[in-house]
Amino acid sequence: MKRYKLAETASVDIKGVADYTADNFGPAMRTTYNDLFRLGVANIVADPLRRGVTVASHLGDGIHVYHLRHVQQPRVKSPRHMIVYRLSASGFITILRVLHDRVDPHRHVDNDN
DSSP: OOOEEEOHHHHHHHHHHHHHHHHHHOHHHHHHHHHHHHHHHHHHHHOTTOTTEEEOGGGSTTEEEEEGGGSOOSSOSSOOEEEEEEEOTTSOEEEEEEEETTSOGGGTOOTTO
C-alpha cells in the first residue's frame, strides 16, 4: 500500500526546479537534482520524523519540513530546497511543496491540500 502522495503543487515545484536546473546547469545536473528529490522523499517515507525534520505546526496541523541538505548523498554539495509535507495521524504523507530555502513557506503552503 502506498504511504504517500505528491500534491499537484509539489509536482509543479519539482518540474520548475528541474527546468531551471537544466537551463542553468545542464541536463546532467537536472538528473542529479531529481535523484536528490527522490532520495529526500524516500527518506521521509522511511521515517517521517527522522533527524533533520522540523515540525512546522505554525503552517498547519501535521505539517513538517525536511531540508534536502539532510539527505546523505555526495553529488549536490549545498542543496537549497526543502520538502514540505503533511503527516496524518494514520501515517499517510502528502508532499505539499518543494520550496527554495529563501522562500517564506507561509506564503506558499496551502493548508487545504
